[in-house]
Amino acid sequence: MNLSKKAIGFFFIFGFFMLCFFLTKLDSIKSFSDFSLFEWQTKLGTQGIFHLPYSFSHFDPNYQFFPLPNLFFHLTNNFAYSTFPNLYSICVSPMYLMFGTKGIQITQFFLLLASVWLLYNVTKNEVLALFLLFGSSIFLYVFLIHDTIFVFFLEMVTIYFTAKKNVSLSALFSVVLIWMRPELVFVFCFLPFLFPNSIPWKQYFLLCGVLLVFVSFINFGFYATFLPIRLMKNRNSIGNWEVTVYLFRLLMEQIPLFLLFLFFLIWEWIQKKKNVLSLLVAIATILVCIVSPNTGGHGTPRYLYGFLPIYLIAIHIQYPNLKMPKKLVYILITFVMLYSTYQINSQLKILTKISKYQTNTLSAMESIKPKTIVFDNSDMSFIALPLLTKDKNIFLLREDVSQSGFANFLDKTQIQEFVFVEIPPSPFPLPNSLRIQNCIKNCEYRKVDSRPLPNTNLPISYSHYLRSFD
16 A cells, blocks of 8 residues: 555645644643643653652651542652653653743654654555554644653554564563553553564563563662552552443544454454454453543543554554555545544643633632642642642642541641632532641631632632631
């Protein structure tokens, strides 16, 4: 399936204009959810800080009031480390320091192009390269502060080194990626079957085993666990049927490459050319939907992007000399490009809407006079992360913390007033007063005011608490 140079040029020009169109919408999208966490990590990386600072660790050694939910940080030696490994933040921090978020977006755009170039060097097929570039919603992550594009690029580097018979680098990158994203182990299981004669596989698996032991001990030294942090934190969250159905729907909607792969798989079985490898890839895709701990929170099937090159290489191996009418190829690529453009544009509209609400909320919270803000909803604490750089205290109440325990914590830290911000339904609303245990004088925090948080366009309220002076 070879295309003319004019056709390739046309498709890339179309892609360039698509990029410019999306760039016009970027200023309206600010970091939220775990994007905020990645941006915070990147800012810390520019300062040479690789843990998540907490000014109150001396008073709260168990991090009961740390402003992130438990799933997103791991406590070791009284330091909080993000469950997202620091490698991404370290690598993009120079561009962030020099050019801000635009620097990260430019970097990720070229990383995606480099990934496409690597696939072309493996397959020598420009059609598959174009399908990789335009055949899914992964393009959306060019514009977001997230490690999705970075991990995808490293995956393509791994595949490239495997195809080029470099067993050492292939094993090294495989282990690094499994450490960062454990779900990619499902993808790397197929490398021996996609490239059966490229490298000595016994040597590859032996080297991977040695490197995994080495990395596990390094991981234990930093985080007091041999398992990747993300695997350890998410192990009790897998097997949610609603998550499985939702991810499968996103897979069908946002990865047309999967539909193309299924078409070839069904065609093979109709022609009685039963390809067990392709069937196993399809089963593994569904298995990842089943074991994924959550929906990703962005309305995208990001846990499944690692299968994109596997689909294309599997098709390439099964049909190395496939002859299709060029008009049909042009129609397919054009359809995939237009469909993906529609999908990404729809996602950008949703993200812009969410970002607008959360930016308004952040601005409203920034105007709150008391220095200390308390939440009982982790989504709200994610929104407020930028306030940590503006001399604000942010605390997150967890369900297993008593109100008296929180009052005692405020007493120890000598916080005389705070604002409690909530969005209904509140998991455990605060009472009108908080009583400090084992206290002789001024033993209560009393609610003195409660009102809607202005200019948020959301039903958010805040309550002002002052310590009583008897």
